[in-house]
Amino acid sequence: MQAPPAASTGTTEIVWHDRRYRARAIAGGAAFELYADTREPGFQPSGKTFHRYVHASEVESSGGELLLAGVAPVSVPVMPGADAATVHRYSQNPRIGPAERALVSAVRTTAFVNTGTRMVKPLSRHQVAKQLTAAPLVSGVCFREFDVAHLRAPEDRIVLSGDPDDVRDTSFTLRWKAIAACDYTSTEASHYPGLVGIPGRERRGSMILGTGFLPSGTHLIPEFTTAGLADLPLTARAEILAYTADGAEIALFQYQPQTNVWNRMAGARHRDLVNRIPGLETGRALFRVDPSVHAGLVGDHEGQRVPVTADPGHGFNAYTRGAVSRSPVTHPQRFYTRARWRDVEVLALGRNEDWVRLRLSQPDIEAIMSTDATCVERGVYECWAPLGELENPHTVTINYPTAENPAAS
Structure with a gap:
């Protein structure tokens, strides 16, 4: 499945709160930037x-931008006593009863990858700075871009932060881009029962509610974790973005897997944004990273098991001297x-040396x-342990579906 086409960057006319506005679709149609000639509540110069x-x-828009986004929005079932406001209220309560939790869970399943x-x-x-120098991997709590595309200003994105800055x-x-749905789970208590009970002194960022939704007094935002x-x-052309006070992205x-390099995309105009990242050499444009030996992606290529990279929508690739090999990759595994x-x-x-960095896979107090x-x-909770004290260290593999093996997961 290829990524959906981007919505037009030109202005259109939409209806919001029963009023017409000039607007511009952003994030492939997942959100709109509205324009007004006079200051209104929530509007900035x-x-x-x-x-x-x-x-x-x-x-309300006649342009079909929501369809162009190619992502299913969170949906509330049509039934008495269930509306968006009710679901949002339940989603913010970690101690809801079984009936309310069943409703919230049903809504949460409509947000899929x-x-x-x-x-x-959010970083x-x-x-x-760590991402630019560590192995090209990602972990922890994350979101579909579709669900948070309207949170553009830094003050609005604070609610998403996992490491407050x-x-x-x-x-x-x-x-x-996601490689497969099996790589992600919701933050519901059924997946991480211990996270809800962790006291505030042992947390960073906001509480994990266990409902599968982000704590927010305004938004109904489904949250995910890496499985x-x-x-x-990380997949081909992953990006590190900055959002400024005016909502600019x-x-x-950008990550280039064929050379294991992060390329700096921002020019001199945005040098001040790059300079905010601690520890970077002034003017440095390339950041080479080394693959991890503990996690990654492999596949069969020309009769050998080799490291490969993923370009969702275009398959898996092996590289020879920095160029994509013409031979196909089969049986890709994470x-x-x-x-x-x-x-x-x-x-x-x-x-x-003799110590290993560890992460709890089921955190609880x-x-x-x-x-x-x-x-x-x-x-996310991590610690160090003596290598000799580890019990049963072993490699776990996850098969990815391909055209030749669509049932793998």
Whole structure:
């Protein structure tokens, strides 16, 4: 499945709250930038006019932008006593009863991921610096871009943050395409029963409610995690973005898998945004990263098992001297490393001589206390352990579906 076509960047006319506005579709039709000639509630100055951002599901438009986005919006069943306001109220309560939870869960299942779905993960400045120098992987809590496309200003994106930053006029985000639905799960308590009960002193960012939705007094936003909180391989042309106070989106870096390099995309005009990232050399344009030995993507190519990369919508590729091989890749698999330590299920992330960095795959307060794990970002807890104390370290493989093997998962 290829990514959907982008909606037109020209202005159109839409209806929002029973009023007509000039508007511009953004994020492939997932949201609109509205324009007004005079200041209205929620509108900010933009040159000689005023503007604000709203989700495409909130407006009436004859352009079919919501369909062009190619992503199914969250849907509320048509039944007595169920409407968007009711579902939102239930979604913000981690202690709802069985009937209410069943309704919220039914709504949550309407938000799903397909091959090629654009995913995003908010990053702090320090996380950006780490992403540019660490293995090309992503993990933790994330969102479909479609669901958060209307949150453009940094002050609006704070609610998404998994690692709160002290910079409020700029926010950063990692964006990539999903390889397969099996790589993602919701944050519902049925998947992570221990996260809901973790006290505030052991958390970063907002609480995981266990309903599958983000804590927000205004928005109904489904949230995801990488499956089992494991590392996923980044896909071709993943991007690190910056959002400025006026809602502008600037691509700062793009990942090129054929050379394992992050290319700087932002020019001199946006040098100040790049300079906000700590530890970067002034003027540096290329950031080479090394693949991880604990997680990644492999496939069969010309009779050998080799590292490969994914370009959702276009398949899997092996590279020879920096160029795409003409030979096809078959049986692609994602792999990661699991183990047990102190009777706790963990993921092995990296090694430093005789010590191994670990991540809890099912965080709860008992596991945190037993391993002395630290919350490194929202919902993610990591620690170090002596290599010799790990029990049953082993590699787990996930088969990806292909045209030759569509049933794999």
